[in-house]
Amino acid sequence: MTPANGSIPTRVRPPGPAGGHRAAGPDGRGGTRRRPRRAVGRQAVAGWLFVTPFTVLLVAFLLLPMAYAAKLSLYRSTLVEGEVFAWLDNYRQALADPEFLRGVGRVIVFGLVQTPVMIGIALLAALLIDAATSRLSRLFRLAAFVPYAVPVVIGTLMWGFLYSPDTGPLSSLTDVDFLSGDTVLYSLGNIVTWQWAGYNMIVLYAALQGLPREVYESARIDGAGAVQIALRIKTPMISSAIVLVTIFTIIGTLQFFTEPLILQPLNPGAITNSYTPNVYAYQQAFSYQQYNYSAAISFLLGAVVFVGSYLFLFATRRRSALR
């Protein structure tokens, strides 16, 4: 799994009483309008200079590759004629390619099982550390978050050793082959959960810490227990944060790549070259030099992720606005 967009935390609150500055906002803008022309012109020049490096990068490493992938995906390279415009042939091929479709099905099943499990664990953990302050809860918070700081490659290597019957304790303890064709998807799910549950826990915990304490103080006085407060008050109140971490998890799941690629040599028969759409796109490009087909798969995957996440954001925003 790849960190969604560099894994920047999703919400940062400004220090201090932001209300004061916010109130000053409109006044400041009014002042800008009344300022002499030359000052505005100077600001316009400075504004453009300030955003230029970012804009150049945005064009060079986002728009251009996107356009290039779109173009590639519409062409085919043939021995005789070279690059030929092929309309949507690559897409047609992908949508009828059983290997690709099996990979898509696999990440969907994976997402349907792993996402709720991990978000559930993260939510439980966040509610626990929000409710209890003890030495153990502080240690727990640290322990849960540390895996996030470990590279996915190394996290996967460690679990690979732990799963292997030769070097790890797990299969002799449980008598399960964690790397067989039937189980390896769950074993991969465990790695993702281990690595990302703590990160999601911290995001949800931050949301919980932002809630006004008075609300559940008064519920407590009314006789609500800790479990009731957690489930009936805290959880609904951070639903937007839960939605957000769910979206990021789904985005990561669809792009599932690193963990299967690292574990592949342990059981190449189970983790095939088309195990996930991203592994398939990678292998098509770098093992078979099928750049056009690979671009079509990447583009399709990117489009699904992109449209899906906006629809989801839109749908949840609509619903919360209606409430």
Next chain:
Amino acid sequence: MSTVTHAGAPATSAAPARRPGGGRIASHAVMAVMTVYFLLPFWWLLVAATKDNDGLFGSQPLWFGDGFALFDNLSLLVTQDGGVYLKWLRNSALYAVVSGVGATAIAALAGYAFAKLRFPGQGALFAALLGLIMVPATALVLPTYLLMSEAGLADTVWAVILPSLLNPFGVYLLRVYAHDSVPDEMLEAARIDGAGELRVFTRVALPTMRPALVTVLLFTMVATWNNFFLPLVMLSDNELFPLTVGLRTWYMSAIIGNGGPALFNVIVVGALVAIVPLIIAFLLLQRYWRGGLTVGALK
């Protein structure tokens, strides 16, 4: 009056702190089990790093073996394949620092400009940013590689560093932060004093934005240090690999056999050395990690 508060206070404040019985025990038991789960791989790694290759396969996985081979493993690690591991370590550090600092500086400039300056095209550009923020990075790696090859930059350090400088999320974050925390009056005052826009930015805005800058820096550096897909695709010269790609090549050749020496103990100690700086940074910068998500508490 005072008797009322005295009577009321213990009832409400004692309840959360010392609720007796099952709930607290159950919640601590759950936390204890989960702590063991999250720390288990680290414990295994620490123990395994002290074993030689035979010990790795022949002893209790979760306890120390007969010998103590940590130092032998470390010296193997730095000499294996002509000391290439140290180059990987250096590369990882280089990519993380240059990308982290560069991406943060670029995001700070843009975020500040979006929040506090008025310039034509601002709204459209910011809308483009918001629209593109969800484009999945992995879908872009392959076309970026092909473009980099055409520019003659594939298989150079720039192929890893330049794409890592783009951080739309960082721009968004810093824009929100600058908007709420940098007071317009201070900017105006500096302008009236005759400061140029760059000076206003570096002297007035940047110090105020510091907590958010640290967060963006920390998270970009870690994301680059941990990145795998991009360098995997971009680089074929093993001297340019970061740790993640390098360790994977060792892992592959160890499993496949390849006739070479079994490297598993070297990989284990290599993995340990690769995560030690991260764990130390994590523990030292704890408040910034957590601060990244609750900057409000930071000062």
